Structures are given as C-alpha cells and as structure tokens.
Amino acid sequence: MKKFKEKLSGRIFFILALSTISALVLITIFIFVEGMPLIAEVGLFNFIFGMVWSPSQGHFGIFPMIVGTVSVTFGAALIGIPVGICCSIFMAEFAPARMRSIFRPAIQLLAGIPSVVYGFWGLIYIVPIIRDRLGGPGLSVLAGSVILAIMILPTIISISEVSIMALPRHYKEGALALGMTHWQTIWRVQLPAAKSGIVAGVILGIGRAVGETMVVIMVLGNAVALPESILDPVRTLTTNIGIEMGYAAGKHQQALFATGIVLFILIMILNITAQIITRRKSK
C-alpha cells in the first residue's frame, strides 16, 4: 500500500508537470491552424508587407501595424530602459534599507495595477497634454510610448536588481579597495558584470511592450497608416486583434489569427533570446 501510494504520487506529479508543455503546444497549434490558411492564400509577403488593411474588400496587409508596434515599442524602450536601470541601481546600491522597503512593494503595485487603468490615465491625462502642448490628435505614438514605458518598468527593475544583487561581494569590495568611488564601482565593475541579467530584463520588458493590448487600444488612435511623426496615431498588431475580434467572422477572423501568428513569433523570439542569455549566465 505504501509503495503503491509512493508510485501513484510520483506519477500524478509527473502528469501535472506536463501541463505547461501541453498548454504551449496547444496554443501554438491552434493559433497557427486558424491563421495559416489566410497567410497561405494571401501570400506571406503580401500579408507582412501589404499596406492596405480592409477585410471587407479582401485586403489583408499588416505592414502599418508592424511599423506601429515597432515604433511604440522603440519609444517605450527609449524611455523605459534608462529609467528602469537607474531604479535597479537605486534599489541595489543607493537606497537605504527603509527606502527599499517602500520602493519594492511600490514597484510590485505598479506591476499589479490593471493595464486598462494605465490606458485610462493615459487617455484622460497624457493624451490631452500632448494634444494641447505639442499638437496633433494627442492619440499618438508618443502617448503610447510614455505609458508603456511606465508599464515595462517593473519587469526591467526586478530582473536587473536581482542580477546586480546576485554579484559576488568581492567584486564590489575589490573595486572599492582599489580606491574606486562607489559610482565608478557600479559603472565599471557591477553593471558590466550584471550585464546579461540586465539585458534579459530589458528584453522581457520589450516583450511586454510588444504584447500589451488594452493600453494601446486606448491611447494610440488606432489609425491604419504609417506614422510620419511621433505625434501621429498608429495601430499595433495587438490592437488590430483586440478591436476587431469582437465582430470578425470567416476570413476576417482568420486574418486576425494570422496577425496573432506574427505577434506570437515576435514574442517567442524575444522570449527565447532572454532565456538563452539567462542560461548562459547561470553556467
């Protein structure tokens, strides 16, 4: 009986452990099965580089949305990466213990606030500022970048901080003993040593920006056109799915799944890169 229980529990845990594998496999299969027929019909090149998105007329080109995703993500990274790294240095090196015990839960809270709330804040607060001060419709690449930059901070900060904190103590002690200032130690010794962790955090942060949906629906204006400046509205891949999925059917629905395939591949490339970098570090 004891032995039977022993064997059974091992088996059960093993079967439960297969859940993530089957989930990922199922997700991949169903997104591809739904989306591939349309890509095959329209042609991969026409789908990716097509400029016209007009499902009712049978035009399925997502190039403007790829440009939209890339430009908003780039903007978010431009603001979010330096700010995120500064915050992680602050947490790991400069913050007094009490300050740290406020800062860490605050960053967790930042991660926990629903994305729709950020989108709303952007719509009510950031968008009007951009419209009044800088011109344009306000719903723009800039608005999306600012809000996504805030949203990717927790990812960048937590992973970078951990990798700075994980450095062996003698790195810092050695550098300080050689007469380097605290900042020189951080800049010349700790940051380079923690580089791989920081890069992984940044890549995962970028992944979050690429995949975010509700915020961009609310603040980007969703126009299917190539932006000429950061004050122009754009539509991203996620927005395209999010807005149109509610009423799409037939080919139109397939086209949205095809958009999902492109998004999925983009995200998986980022995911795998981040995983390779972290694994190399741990060796």
Added chain:
Amino acid sequence: MIKLNPHTAEKLAKGVIWTVALMVIAVLIFIIVFILYRGLSVINWEFLTRIPRRSGREGGILTPIIGTLSVTLLAILIAMPFGIGTAFYLAEYTKDGILTRIIRFCTESLAGIPSIIYGLFGFIFFVQILDLKWSILSGGLTLAIMVLPTLIRTSEEAIRAVPKTYREVSFSLGGTKWQTIRKAVVPSAIRGIVNGLILSVGRCVAETAAVILTAGVSLSMPKSVLDSSRTMAVHFYQLVIEGISMTNAYGTAAVLIILVFFINVVANMLINRFVAKGR
C-alpha cells in the same frame, strides 16, 4: 568630452539616480491619487451592491464584481493542482535533465506570451471548438493557463527554500517520499505557495484582453459557469471606450485599484513572514 573628477561624477550620478527613482514613485502615487480622487466619492454601498442599469450608466457594479469573483475563483481552482503539482515535480521528484529543461522552457515562454494571445487561443479552443461559448468557464480556463507560470515559479521557490534537514530527518525516520512531502515539506512551504496563489488572483483581477475574448461582455446576472459575464476590468474598459459613464468608470477603477492594493499588501505580509521564518 570633459573628464569629470570622479567625486563630482559620483555626486552627479547619485543625484540623477535618486531623482529618477523618486520620480517613478511620484508617477505611481500620482496615477493612484488621480483615480482615487474622483473614484472614491463614487463608491458607496449602493454602487457595490446594485446591478448596473442602462449599460452601466446607472446602478452599481454588482454583476461585474460577481463576474470577477467567479472567473478568478475558477481560474485559481483549475490552475492550483497543475501549478503546484509541477512545482513539486520540479523541486522534489526529478533531477535536471532534458524533460525539466523543456518544462522550464515552456513555463518561461508561457510567462512571456501576451494576454491577447491567450485570449485568441481561449476563443478558438474553449469558446468555439469545445463549444463552451462566451462563459465564465471559458474565461476561467483561459486565465488558469495564463497564471500557471506565476504559480509554478513561486511554489517551486517556496519548496526549494525548505531546509534540506527537514527532509533528511523525515527520511531517516523511515518516511517515504510522499510522506516526507506531505508532513515535512508542505507545512513549511505553504506560506510561499499561498503567496503565489494570491499573486495569481491579482493577475486574474487585472486581466482584460484575455477575458473579454473568452468570458464575453454580458451584463446580466450569470446563473451558472456556462453563462457569459463581464469582469470589473472589462466593465471599466467598456464604460471608457464606449463613453458610457465617466463617473462610474472612475468608481470601478477605484474599486480595482483598492482590490489590487489589498492583494499586494496581503502577498507582501505573507512573503515577509515567510522570509523571516526561513532564516
């Protein structure tokens, strides 16, 4: 470029980093105050206990509250055995090998997949192919997959934090693996595991894109898990995007923020005690 005196550079860098960090906190506080300032005055007993009328223009948010609770509860109940089971498998039943590497790869990948992709999958698989329609069940199943990585990571960490001696003592007393886990590991790891569950609840409450595509947007009171129901986050989104009622949008957002704040506080309390106990 002018070469800075190292001590000037030190002061400058320190100043910049402090400023940036404080600004981030300021932005967070600003967003929260911005919502609560207008939202708190909307919240009262009626707002929380009345059914929304005229698409949410009038009445309260009782149905979305019930929607959120039922979708979240279902998601956690479904994810719990799989998430915690996987964590135990990884931490106790196997050594690093190809299979564990694949499991870890899949877990990390699932963690990075955006919620809209979960929504697409849930829509095609649960809503259409399994014919569960837009329902609390479809939403719960979809969110269950989404929170798996969080649950696995936090539980595994908690299990690994249990001192080796606990297990050794149990084995030396003749305990089997299963007995050891049940009697020695679980009681000591439980706080960490509960922390993971609470964080997962937080993710479910905050989620919009994945539930809107799977649980739908119905505002009528659900009678079973096979009925569609919108969650608070979805309700809030609809109020804003359709321009239905800004007042009620602020109110709903305030409820969401308070809920998320509360969830974070509880999770932090658990983890702090957990760490203190572990030392």
